[in-house]
Amino acid sequence: MTDSDYDEILRLLCDRLSTLTNSELPITPDINLITQLSIDSIKLLNLIMEIEDTFDISIPINGLTDVQTVRQLADLVYKIKSTS
Amino acid sequence: MNLLEKLDSAAAARKALLPDGIGAFGIPIEEVYSATEARIGNRRVLLLGTNNYLGLTFAPECIQAAHEAIDKEGTGTTGSRMANGSYYGHRALEKEFAEFYRCSSGIVFTTGYQANLGTISGLVGPGDTVLIDGDSHASIYDGCVLSGADIIRFKHNDMVDMEKRLRRLDDRTETTLVIAEGIYSMLGDQAPLAEIVRLKKAYNCILLLDEAHSLGVLGETGQGLVEQTDLLEEVDFITGTFSKSLCSIGGFCVSNHPQLEQLRYVSHPYIFTASPSPATIASTRAALQLLRTGSHLRKQLWSNCTQLYAQLNEAGYQLGPDPGPVIAAVVDTPQQALLLWQKLLEHNIYVNLILPPAAPEGKSLVRCSVNAAHTAEQIKYVGETFSKLYSLVNG
The missing domain is CATH 3.90.1150.10 (Aspartate Aminotransferase, domain 1)
Known part of the structure; x- marks a missing residue:
């Protein structure tokens, strides 16, 4: 995994969130998934399943407890992808 | 805030x-x-909103057994199973559950919720993995969280999705506990147990089946989905509750793995709570006999x-x-x-x-x-x- 891989993960997440939330706010890496994008637990878990299939990884749901921003989610995906 | x-x-x-x-x-x-x-x-x-599936809440045999237990042993044990809370009835009920499921061991917990909490958190820990159905009951989720293991969900009853996640785990499947339910509490549908068993064998995992809603409901003698599908021998651990078909409160786990007994020494939800009251145990024992027949x-x-x-x-x-x-x-x-x-x-x-x-x-x-x-x-x-x-x- 390289820096460009990380950037690609971040870009994919931003694109997907833009479609999923219909947010008028621009999806930036540091936008808060819950307080700013109003993603509820069901939407988040569905999004996680999509991400898992996209990157062929499994994301433990207890690993999500520290995830609040798009960047933190990208960090988690990158970390799991790097070790799988 | x-x-x-x-x-x-x-x-x-x-x-x-x-x-x-x-x-x-x-x-x-x-x-x-x-x-x-x-x-x-x-x-x-x-x-139409109770879990009293066999309608036994007023069964005279259960009421009489509870009365007799209160008269003989009092209203509560005032202690945990680890200390002073293991009366004759608790031990007898464990043997009766083990015998019912043709297993070597059985453990009684104070609630069905704690049966899952205690069993799961005793079986897996940090570094291990639990693979659970997306529609799992909160007691399963909470048991997994308590354990500290990585929690991976598969889509409800979707065996293609389950296998995909097993494949991704690679050599971690040996330390993976798969959890399913006999009947799911939200939509009332059953787990595809035959396929789950096939996958758990193919990937060398341990399987826990929660028969909370299926005990008393499925199978000739009411064992649950394991009996209906004739797969009792293939499931490693079976948990269940007393608060549905058995009309009291409490829970159990049975297994043929001798390691089940070790849960008595490592499982906090078993150790750090008072044991079920004598009346609860007595009515459950009577209800189990009625359930079987x-x-x-x-x-x-x-x-x-x-x-x-x-x-x-x-x-x-x-x-x-x-x-x-x-x-x-x-x-x-x-x-x-x-x-x-x-x-x-x-x-x-x-x-x-x-x-x-x-x-x-x-x-x-x-x-x-x-x-x-x-x-x-x-x-x-x-x-x-x-x-x-x-x-x-x-x-």
């Missing part, structure tokens, strides 16, 4: 959804008349389930895929569900209301639980009332 303001925010959301007056959650039941009828407010209602009760239960499922299906409701004692009408919005729930209560029928995020897929559920003590006339009335209300809710 401080701690108390967070609770205020949640309370405001609840109040916005639920009107004043009789609340759908934690509804006060003033009197219980029988296994099928009670009083709510000034209404004598039909109980209760094929006539299961026959009546399934007759009632089939009748109500057919009536709701014919009325046009979206239901779970399998007829069974849990029959859930699925509606799109919480407002529709609340309206249906309220109208049913106005027609003297009590059912369960389940709203997101507890309900799957963001839908809302009006859930009926059928039991063997319901008469054909009662079931017919419930079906006709649902039918009458269909256009009101879906119009």
Whole structure:
């Protein structure tokens, strides 16, 4: 995994969130998934399943407890992808 | 937002959804008349929202056993299983569960919730993995969180998705616990156990099956899905509750793995709580005997389930895929569900209301639980009332 891989993960997440939330706010890496994008637990878990299939990884749901921003989610995906 | 303001925010959301007056959650039941009828407010209602599947809450054998236990051993044990809370009855019930499931060991827990909490957190820990169905009960989720293991979900009853996740785990499958349920509490559907067993063997995992809703309901002697599918020998650990078909409170785990006994020394939900009261244990033991010989009760239960499922299906409701004692009408919005729930209560029928995020897929559920003590006339009335209300809710 390289820096460009990380950037690609971040870009994919931003694109997907833009479609999923219909947010008028621009999806930036540091936008808060819950307080700013109003993603509820069901939407988040569905999004996680999509991400898992996209990157062929499994994301433990207890690993999500520290995830609040798009960047933190990208960090988690990158970390799991790097070790799988 | 401080701690108390967070609770205020949640309370405001609840109040916005639920009107004043009789609340759908934690509804006060003033009197219980029988296994099928009670009083709510000034209404004598039909109980279609209990887990009393075999209708044994007033079984004379269970009541007498509980009375005798109180007279002989008092109202409570006042201590944990680890200390002074293992009476003759607790040990006898463990043996009876082990023998019922043809297993070498059985452990009794204080609640069904703790049976899952204690078993899961005792079996796996940090560095291990639990692979669970997306529609798992909260006790399974909470047990997994308590364990510290990585929690991976697969799509509900989707074996392609389950296998995909097993494949991704690679050599970690050897330290993976797969968890499924005999009957799922939201939609009443059953786990595809044969396929789950095939996968757990192919990937060399351990399998835990929670028979909470299927104990007493499935199989000739009421063992649950393991008996119906003839797969008892293939499941590593079976958990269940006393608070449904057995009509008391408590839970159990049985297994042929000798390591089960070690849970008594590592499982906090087993150790750090008082053991079930003597009356609870006594009534459960009596109920277990009735359950084992209760094929006539299961026959009546399934007759009632089939009748109500057919009536709701014919009325046009979206239901779970399998007829069974849990029959859930699925509606799109919480407002529709609340309206249906309220109208049913106005027609003297009590059912369960389940709203997101507890309900799957963001839908809302009006859930009926059928039991063997319901008469054909009662079931017919419930079906006709649902039918009458269909256009009101879906119009």
